[in-house]
Amino acid sequence: MKKGILKTLTSAAEQAHTDQPNHLPVAPKRAKGSPVLANAEKALRDLAGDSIVNLDPNRIEPSPFRDRMEEDAEAREQQDELKRSLLKENQKLPVLVRPHPSQPNFYQLAYGHRRWRAIKEIASESDRPETVFLRAYVRNLTDAQLIHEQTIENGVRENLSWIEKALWAQQLKSTGIKQREMTSLLGVSEAEVSRLFKVLNSLPEEMIRAIGRADGIGRPSWMDLAEKIDASPEKLKTALALSQAADFASLDSPKRFERLIKALGGNAREKNQAANEVIEVRLGKELICSAKSNNNGFQLNFPKPKSEFGEWLSQHIERLYDDFISQISKEQENEYDS
Structure with missing residues (x-):
């Protein structure tokens, strides 16, 4: 590259x-906007006409599409911080839900999972849980529309790890979204979408999930792991066995990746560590x-x-x-x- x-x-x-000198000033061109932000702006305009309702957090279920692989200590700290903020300032940003496709009087989240979990915990700890509600927009959404809205929210937050983004692309594909259509949703180039799927095609999902979200482990390291495993069926067996070892899960996610790639003869290029x-x-x-x-x-x-x-x-x-x-x-x- x-x-x-x-x-x-x-x-x-x-x-x-070879060009002739051009002494005329060149008018600056307007920068192209981020497709992720453009999608977010459109989503906000669409929500502007919707009414906000108060819902029982216990009658809401998460999205059928999973965008997070695990809850680590850092995520727990962030969740506790959000709870404290909601207790102090109440919920300012509504979540987006759809009527549950199979359970009457229940709802399914499109986005706002952290707010929902925090308010659900607040309700469970309250002396009067019936007074704790989740503020939400309710909209009829197909699976493709729901995952589209969820993807926009993830893009604005920009805190999915690289491999979580790859797994998310796989779920987008499962709803019929073509790879070329993913570029604006994920905010990446067509080449990067191709790389996401190349890694997924090389690595068993069970091994990816055993490693976890691997925060700070980017594309070069995941591509390196995929290339090593593609080159040798024996390395695939080694990697699978190591990822299923009893002490593997006790490590934090980046350390799991580091142990795996070292066993295959390499070093992970973690955040801020590449020379x-x-x-x-x-x-x-x-x-x-x-x-x-x-x-x-x-x-x-x-x-x-x-x-x-x-x-x-x-x-x-x-x-x-x-x-x-x-x-x-x-x-x-x-x-x-x-």
Whole structure:
């Protein structure tokens, strides 16, 4: 991937050398908005016409689509903090539910699971539980509509781990949503959607769930694990046996991943642990720019003599990015559903 980006930059540098200087100011183009935020704004507009009702939290069930793999200590602390906030300030943001498809007078959550659990706990601890209600919007939703709303909520929160996002993509697919349609819902590129499914196709779900949400373990490490297991059936047997060991579950989720990949001959690149990688982009012997890659992103630095090229690149970045996406889409085309 990095080689493709750097090749594009070198080609752009060669083109910039042949372009005639343009001394006219270039009007700034309006930045394209995030598709996740655009979906969220539309969802809020749709809710604006709905009425808020008070519901018994004990007559509400969670979404049939599971977006979390486990409740860890950090999640418990966050839940307790939310409870304290609700006790102090009451519930300001309503949840979204639909009438339960099979149980009369019950409801099913689309989003707002943490608020629902917190208020349900508050009711169970109250001397007058009948006075504790959950504020909610009620809307008739199909499974596809429900998972769409739930995905928008997850996208705005942006706190699903990488592998949870992969499992969530699998559930989106189960409702008939095509992989190309997932890009705006998940806020990722088509290539990234393809990578999510590549890992899921390589790793047994039972092993993924045994590892857990693996907060801080990103795409490079999961791809590395998938490649190791694809390369050797014996490594798959080793990984499955290790994930089912009695002491495996006693570790926190990132440590489970670390133990597994070390046993297969590798090291997990956890959050903030990847060493900086500096790459130089040259035209012949001439330094055009240096590129630094780490877990926080990808940075380009131009030496002063090449600052004009940096300006040229910023003016043409949209076209270059479109070319990049087109190239990636072609490479991944065979991995998509028709």
